[in-house]
Amino acid sequence: MTADMELRHYTTHEADYLRPLLLDVYAEVYAKAAETDPFCAVDRFTEGLDIWSARPGWSCVIGYDSGQPVGYAYGAPLPPPAAAGGADYSPMYPPTPSPGPAHEPTHSVS
Numbered sequence: 001m002t003a004d005m006e007l008r009h010y011t012t013h014e015a016d017y018l019r020p021l022l023l024d025v026y027a028e029v030y031a032k033a034a035e036t037d038p039f040c041a042v043d044r045f046t047e048g049l050d051i052w053s054a055r056p057g058w059s060c061v062i063g064y065d066s067g068q069p070v071g072y073a074y075g076a077p078l079p080p081p082a083a084a085g086g087a088d089y090s091p092m093y094p095p096t097p098s099p100g101p102a103h104e105p106t107h108s109v110s
Contacts, residue, residue, distance in 0.1 A: 005070070010060045012076075015053035018060060022049060025069055052076050 010018055026045050033040040052058060055076035062072040 004065070006064045008062050008064065010062065012053060012056065012058040015058060015060075018062075019049065019053070021062070021069060022060070022072060022074075025072060049074075 023042060023046060026049075027034075027042050030040045030042075030045070034042065038044065052074065053060075053076075058074065058076040060072060060074035063070050
């Protein structure tokens, strides 16, 4: 990889155009892992990509080295929760509650 990496920014309007490229890069990077880990399967990634790329505000940055894609990152904002007047939305992978502190705090009396 050279120091002349080019970063290109894309929005949800280019999602359909970018989909094959993103899937190809993912399949290449995770080929070995997908052999034994179903979580890394291209089909599973495709589901997540399709859900996120359809969200308003989706954005993607792809890094190119000598004109070849070498990596990418993407994301989209979550809407406000229904309680705040937003749409009723359940994220694909909801957060799990924190188990709390690992131990009770100790107090010393002076």
